[in-house]
Amino acid sequence: MKKILFSTMLFCLLNIAGCGNNDPASEAKDVIRPVKVLQIQINDNERMNTFSGIAKGIHESVLSFRVPGVLQKLTAKVGDHVKRGQIVADIDSRDFRLRLDDMKNRLKSAQAQLEKLQKGVRSEDLKIIDQRINALKSALKTANTEYNRVQKLYAADAASKSQLDYAKTELDRIQSELNSVQQERTKGVSGGREEEVRSARADIRSIKSNLAQARANLEDTQLKIPFDGIISQKHIANFQQINMGQPIYTLVDITRIEVQISVPERRISGVSAGQPVDVEFSNYSDKKFIGKISKVGVTADHQTLTYPVFVEIDNPGRLILPGMSARIAVKTQIKQQSYPLLPIHSILEDKITGARYVWIYDNQSKTATRRDILIGSIVRDAVEVIKGLVQDDVVIVAGVNRVREGMKVRVGTK
Numbered sequence: 001m002k003k004i005l006f007s008t009m010l011f012c013l014l015n016i017a018g019c020g021n022n023d024p025a026s027e028a029k030d031v032i033r034p035v036k037v038l039q040i041q042i043n044d045n046e047r048m049n050t051f052s053g054i055a056k057g058i059h060e061s062v063l064s065f066r067v068p069g070v071l072q073k074l075t076a077k078v079g080d081h082v083k084r085g086q087i088v089a090d091i092d093s094r095d096f097r098l099r100l101d102d103m104k105n106r107l108k109s110a111q112a113q114l115e116k117l118q119k120g121v122r123s124e125d126l127k128i129i130d131q132r133i134n135a136l137k138s139a140l141k142t143a144n145t146e147y148n149r150v151q152k153l154y155a156a157d158a159a160s161k162s163q164l165d166y167a168k169t170e171l172d173r174i175q176s177e178l179n180s181v182q183q184e185r186t187k188g189v190s191g192g193r194e195e196e197v198r199s200a201r202a203d204i205r206s207i208k209s210n211l212a213q214a215r216a217n218l219e220d221t222q223l224k225i226p227f228d229g230i231i232s233q234k235h236i237a238n239f240q241q242i243n244m245g246q247p248i249y250t251l252v253d254i255t256r257i258e259v260q261i262s263v264p265e266r267r268i269s270g271v272s273a274g275q276p277v278d279v280e281f282s283n284y285s286d287k288k289f290i291g292k293i294s295k296v297g298v299t300a301d302h303q304t305l306t307y308p309v310f311v312e313i314d315n316p317g318r319l320i321l322p323g324m325s326a327r328i329a330v331k332t333q334i335k336q337q338s339y340p341l342l343p344i345h346s347i348l349e350d351k352i353t354g355a356r357y358v359w360i361y362d363n364q365s366k367t368a369t370r371r372d373i374l375i376g377s378i379v380r381d382a383v384e385v386i387k388g389l390v391q392d393d394v395v396i397v398a399g400v401n402r403v404r405e406g407m408k409v410r411v412g413t414k
Helices: 004-019 094-121 123-155 161-190 194-220
Strands: 033-039 044-066 067-076 086-093 222-224 228-233 247-265 277-283 286-294 305-313 323-334 339-344 357-361 367-379 382-387 394-398 409-410
Touching: 033 357, 044 228, 044 305, 086 247, 094 194, 123 161, 247 323, 277 305, 339 394
Parallel strands: 033 409
Antiparallel strands: 033 394, 044 247, 044 323, 067 086, 086 222, 228 247, 247 305, 277 286, 277 323, 286 305, 339 382, 357 367, 357 394, 367 382
């Protein structure tokens, strides 16, 4: 239906354009009629598009401490060039050193206890334990005799209940202490039980883990530079209490610069990673830089319907600084075929064959020649010519109704 409507419209226009006296004999032979022409430019499917963006360092990092504390030293200033591993800030490390020393002592104690469980006590220590056992046995015998004596006196109402309770408590205490020392001697001779050894080893592993964390925390009291760059911002003053992760400096590497541009959806298919681009900066209007597309986004912004594209530019002389405005010239490739457009009134129809044609102007002979064409879709007030025209053809687009094959014509204003 759409094609029939288009043909009908074009037929009507062509018939209206054809009305009038077209008899060549009625025209003066020496009249050179004025015409208007249009030179055909076949789109090569490539376009140079310019996009704007802001420069930033390709590597940028906000530096912070991994532990809280009070700042003791800030050595870097904004604009300073710093090297990887350089220390630029310190926090008070006294508490962290004490914690590290404490964990070291705990580890030594736990290792000694494990060794004791595995090997048993030394012979001189064993002698001391035996002496304690003998002393406790003697004390137990005495306490037992005393308890029996007080018990008899209590039965005869010659001793109070509190005296009896005290004698019994003392007897039980000595007996308990003797049992404990005897168990200690058994361990000293045969070593600790398997579950005790396993528990001691688990304690050592836990202490070692805490020791490693204490050592790392002490190291983190110094802020070190992760890569060569420039201090672009300082976020805090010295001697303040800071929290873990609180920004101290912003570090940027400007040996390579990145600019993000936004490419509309109708152009994104012609952009690819690795593609070279031309770059200009407003601060250096007389200097051109060569960049390269490093990344092409695959998700469009919901509001602007544009895709993020990232351009990298080498900056060995460090002329380009973060924040400078840039203009990026990108040659985009259009995937779909495009055809030249002609005004509808410049296309004629042969009333006998039905063929569509145009008049081609020859600049050397100053004459018009018929050229048959194949037309496509209507685009606003023009028609696509999909066959019959080549690059730089000059088509007569006004005054076509009085033009005849081989007629001399005069080109007016285009």
